Amino acid sequence: xxxxxxxxxxxxxxxxxPLILGNPTFKDVTNRxxxxxxxxxxxxxxxxLFAAASLAAVLFGMIGWLFWEGIGxxxxxxxxxxxxxxxxxxxxxxxxxxxxxxxxxxxxxxQKWRTSINRFAEAMTLFAVICxxxxxxIHVGRVWAVYWMFPLPNQMAMWPNFRSPLLWDVxxxxxxxxxxxxxxxxxxxxxxxxxxxxxTSTIRKKIFGLLSLGWRGGNRQWKHYEVAYLLxxxxxxxxxxxxxxxxxxxFATSVIPGWHTTIFPxxxxxxxxxxxxxxxxxxxxxTRKVYGxxxxxxxxxxxxxxxxxxxxxxxxxxxxxxxFFIAWYSGNPYEAFALHNRAFGPxxxxxxxxxxxxxxxxxxxxxxxxxxxxxxxxxGSLLVNVGMWFERFVIVVTSLHRDYLPANWDYYKPTxxxxxxxxxxxxxxxxxxxxFIRFLPMIAISEVKNVLPAADxxxxxxxHGSEExxxxxxxxxxxxxx
Amino acid sequence: MNLNQETYKxxxxxxxxxxxxxxxxxxxxxxxVGYAVDHxxxxxxxxxxxxxxxxxxxxGLFMVLLHHVxxxxxxxxxxxIGETMMATLPxxxxxxxxxxxxIHDLYHWSHADAVAHDELLQxxxxxxNTPFFVIxxxxxxxxxxxxxxWLYGLSIKQDKEGHSFALxxxxxxxxxxGLILYAVTVCxxxxxxIMSIYPHWYSTIFGIYFFAGxxxxxxxxxxxxxxxxxxxxxxKKEINSDRYHDIGKLVFAxxxxxxxxxxxxxxxxxxxxxxxxxxxYMNRWGGSWSVASMILVFGHFTIPFVMxxxxxxxxxxxxxxxxxxxxxxxxxxxxxxxxxPNIQPDSAMPSWMDFAAMMAIGGLVMWLFWxxxxxxxxxxxxxxxxxxxxxxxxx
Numbered sequence: 001x002x003x004x005x006x007x008x009x010x011x012x013x014x015x016x017x018p019l020i021l022g023n024p025t026f027k028d029v030t031n032r033x034x035x036x037x038x039x040x041x042x043x044x045x046x047x048x049l050f051a052a053a054s055l056a057a058v059l060f061g062m063i064g065w066l067f068w069e070g071i072g073x074x075x076x077x078x079x080x081x082x083x084x085x086x087x088x089x090x091x092x093x094x095x096x097x098x099x100x101x102x103x104x105x106x107x108x109x110x111q112k113w114r115t116s117i118n119r120f121a122e123a124m125t126l127f128a129v130i131c132x133x134x135x136x137x138i139h140v141g142r143v144w145a146v147y148w149m150f151p152l153p154n155q156m157a158m159w160p161n162f163r164s165p166l167l168w169d170v171x172x173x174x175x176x177x178x179x180x181x182x183x184x185x186x187x188x189x190x191x192x193x194x195x196x197x198x199x200t201s202t203i204r205k206k207i208f209g210l211l212s213l214g215w216r217g218g219n220r221q222w223k224h225y226e227v228a229y230l231l232x233x234x235x236x237x238x239x240x241x242x243x244x245x246x247x248x249x250x251f252a253t254s255v256i257p258g259w260h261t262t263i264f265p266x267x268x269x270x271x272x273x274x275x276x277x278x279x280x281x282x283x284x285x286x287t288r289k290v291y292g293x294x295x296x297x298x299x300x301x302x303x304x305x306x307x308x309x310x311x312x313x314x315x316x317x318x319x320x321x322x323x324f325f326i327a328w329y330s331g332n333p334y335e336a337f338a339l340h341n342r343a344f345g346p347x348x349x350x351x352x353x354x355x356x357x358x359x360x361x362x363x364x365x366x367x368x369x370x371x372x373x374x375x376x377x378x379x380g381s382l383l384v385n386v387g388m389w390f391e392r393f394v395i396v397v398t399s400l401h402r403d404y405l406p407a408n409w410d411y412y413k414p415t416x417x418x419x420x421x422x423x424x425x426x427x428x429x430x431x432x433x434x435x436f437i438r439f440l441p442m443i444a445i446s447e448v449k450n451v452l453p454a455a456d457x458x459x460x461x462x463x464h465g466s467e468e469x470x471x472x473x474x475x476x477x478x479x480x481x482x
Numbered sequence: 483m484n485l486n487q488e489t490y491k492x493x494x495x496x497x498x499x500x501x502x503x504x505x506x507x508x509x510x511x512x513x514x515v516g517y518a519v520d521h522x523x524x525x526x527x528x529x530x531x532x533x534x535x536x537x538x539x540x541x542g543l544f545m546v547l548l549h550h551v552x553x554x555x556x557x558x559x560x561x562x563i564g565e566t567m568m569a570t571l572p573x574x575x576x577x578x579x580x581x582x583x584x585i586h587d588l589y590h591w592s593h594a595d596a597v598a599h600d601e602l603l604q605x606x607x608x609x610x611n612t613p614f615f616v617i618x619x620x621x622x623x624x625x626x627x628x629x630x631x632w633l634y635g636l637s638i639k640q641d642k643e644g645h646s647f648a649l650x651x652x653x654x655x656x657x658x659x660g661l662i663l664y665a666v667t668v669c670x671x672x673x674x675x676i677m678s679i680y681p682h683w684y685s686t687i688f689g690i691y692f693f694a695g696x697x698x699x700x701x702x703x704x705x706x707x708x709x710x711x712x713x714x715x716x717x718k719k720e721i722n723s724d725r726y727h728d729i730g731k732l733v734f735a736x737x738x739x740x741x742x743x744x745x746x747x748x749x750x751x752x753x754x755x756x757x758x759x760x761x762x763y764m765n766r767w768g769g770s771w772s773v774a775s776m777i778l779v780f781g782h783f784t785i786p787f788v789m790x791x792x793x794x795x796x797x798x799x800x801x802x803x804x805x806x807x808x809x810x811x812x813x814x815x816x817x818x819x820x821x822x823p824n825i826q827p828d829s830a831m832p833s834w835m836d837f838a839a840m841m842a843i844g845g846l847v848m849w850l851f852w853x854x855x856x857x858x859x860x861x862x863x864x865x866x867x868x869x870x871x872x873x874x875x876x877x
Binding site for chain 1: 609673689750
């Protein structure tokens with residue numbers, strides 16, 4: 001049965017639509033996913049890596065110049081003392097959240113469709129957090145003082161301010177990175193062992209042998225593995241909420257109109273998941289196209305992701321509405337001014353880009369046809385990330401540029417160095433991502449096998465006529481759950 | 483009580499409804515006495531009880547809407563409980579009438595002379611005025627009645643028509659936009675019914691704080707009902723410890739969600755330390771209010787957090803039932819803590835009227851609930867996913 005036929009077939013239950021098309025055997029899955037890694041890197045990969053690495057070089061060039069000259073090279077000044085650096089930080093941390101939601105929360109909610117996308121979504125989380133961490137590290141332009149971010153005992157008895165949300169960010173994001181890395185790595189272990197078993201060169205065997213921590217795929221190992229995976233999912237779940245909540249306190253604990261509002265923590269979390277899913281979708285569409293993985297990351301996956309985007313997009317919309325309503329309801333003239341200034345002031349263009357991309361655009365996806373229309377989804381996912389970047393820009397800049405003293409008011413503009421740093425951070429992100437898809441399995445082999453019809457113990461009882469392929473005995477069980 | 487194994491209707495269970503009705507009527511009589519003794523205190527007790535039972539219904543509506551949009555399997559077998567609770571929402575409007583009648587005792591902004599001397603209230607008058615408040619309350623109930631009765635009606639139709647996949651689709655088509663209507667009305671209801679009691683105070687998170695408490699209370703209610711039915715031998719095969727585990731996980735998750743909302747609100751207000759916002763917590767710290775506040779911190783979050791974390795607690799009918807009752811009590815304390823400082827600024831003073839109002843509304847709501855619950859099958863017996871739901875094993 002061809003993939004196209006299978007997609008047009010109507011299933012009785014939406015949840016019964018196959019997650020992997022073409023009915024592959026376990027062995028097919030292994031060959032397919034690892035085949036990408038074992039073949040020579042295609043030219044396109046080299047070209048992309050070159051482009052991405054060049055962009056990353058731009059980032060490092062910009063940072064070098066920043067360290068040399070100081071933050072005067074950026075557009076920040078009184079009153080907008082926090083510019084693109086914090087916008088980019090929040091943007092990148094937010095991107096990461098979808099990976100954790102997919103790997104942890106969807107696991108706890110027994111959403112089996114996550115298996116095709118969770119591996120590279122988790123990798124995306126790690127790379128996004130790395131990109132995010134660049135900005136707090138460089139934002140004062142004094143890299144030699146960066147260790148002051150940590151509460152290290154020192155002979156000067158200098159400590160960071162424990163009441164500062166910026167310090168909590170250090171703890172929140174580093175915890176997040178550590179847990180995400182562990183979770184990702186634990187999930188990788190069985191696949192690394194498969195790679196070791198298939199390795200043809202000694203060096204490959206040694207490296208993957210070391211990385212797979214002695215995995216043999218025994219029953220007891222699987223039992224421990226599953227417990228560990230469940231526990232890590234449980235530990236990671238609160239992180240989906242806590243990290244961006246802490247990030248939101250960077251703003252919300254202040255007394256600046258437009259920043260200090262109690263809805264910020266959940267509102268930031270919803271926005272983070274929204275933007276993260278958009279990024280997962282962008283990456284998934286490109287990767288599956290390039291590697292021809294449309295039967296593993298199917299249109300069904302896309303539809304499910306875009307539904308989560310609609311949901312979180314509307315949550316964000318509800319938060320925008322609530323902020324406006326309470327700004328009026330509070331009777332606080334400063335709050336009302338800040339919100340009015342957002343929508344109708346000098347940065348109105350940014351505000352309406354944000355609203356169009358985040359609230360209006362996702363409404364298109366009420367139409368089922370569009371939820372499975374890949375070009376529309378691709379453009380939509382890019383625009384959502386544009387909108388979510390602008391959301392952070394709007395929050396940071398519009399609340400600052402007109403503060404309590406009208407004599408201070410100013411129109412903040414980024415410099416070429418702001419823009420270069422941000423664009424360069426995409427270079428870093430894409431470089432890491434390209435290296436990842438080249439050297440590690442981008443699809444979780446062992447987990448995907450688990451959602452195949454063949455993994456169902458009753459699969460061979462004879463009432464599935466179309467699945468004779470499995471009954472032929474070619475099960476390809478290496479590294480798979482049995 | 484007996485369950486007919488073919489129609490899945492409960493029989494011999496009328497006494498439950500009768501007991502509820504008697505409690506309700508006795509409660510109503512006591513409420514009448516309460517009104518005569520101290521009408522301001524009575525209206526506050528009534529509002530708290532009204533909120534308590536309404537939020538369970540609101541939570542039920544959410545459970546059903548979410549069930550349909552997410553193609554849930556696990557919850558098919560308990561869906562009728564959520565549906566029946568959601569179908570009581572329209573009746574809750576009757577219990578809202580005393581709230582509207584007691585508006586002058588409950589809502590300071592409804593006094594023309596208060597507004598005349600208060601610039602802020604004048605500013606808010608386009609929103610906070612008696613006719614608009616009544617209209618909004620009517621709209622909330624109309625929206626919930628529309629969704630609730632529509633979905634309930636279709637669900638009963640499903641019992642008759644059999645394995646209809648078209649109906650499953652229809653449920654979804656109603657529920658997805660229904661969630662938008664739901665989100666807006668529930669947030670505004672939270673602002674109206676509770677936040678506007680203190681018309682100067684405001685908090686953007688308040689609507690979803692109200693929502694989080696609602697969905698938790700409904701899940702706890704469901705846990706209690708399921709364990710009580712099971713104890714009487716009803717649905718023993720259909721609902722096993724795996725379903726308890728699922729319900730328990732959701733009670734746990736929603737309880738944490740409440741804690742998250744409550745903490746976010748408290749923490750940001752504490753940190754910024756702006757008097758017009760901190761007044762809300764200051765009013766809940768004087769006299770015995772500090773005790774109530776601490777009961778919420780420990781009883782509504784810390785203790786159940788520790789106790790419900792483990793697997794065994796959630797998988798047993800008795801322990802899950804115990805913590806479900808616990809959390810419902812805490813939900814009442816939460817609402818009491820929100821409403822009552824209006825009339826007891828110095829110290830929390832529970833009164834017999836609180837019990838009377840809870841008895842009156844609770845008894846009558848449960849009577850209505852039980853009548854509907856026993857009139858139809860207690861599981862959606864022809865839902866195409868029912869068998870899947872019963873067979874579902876949760877690891």
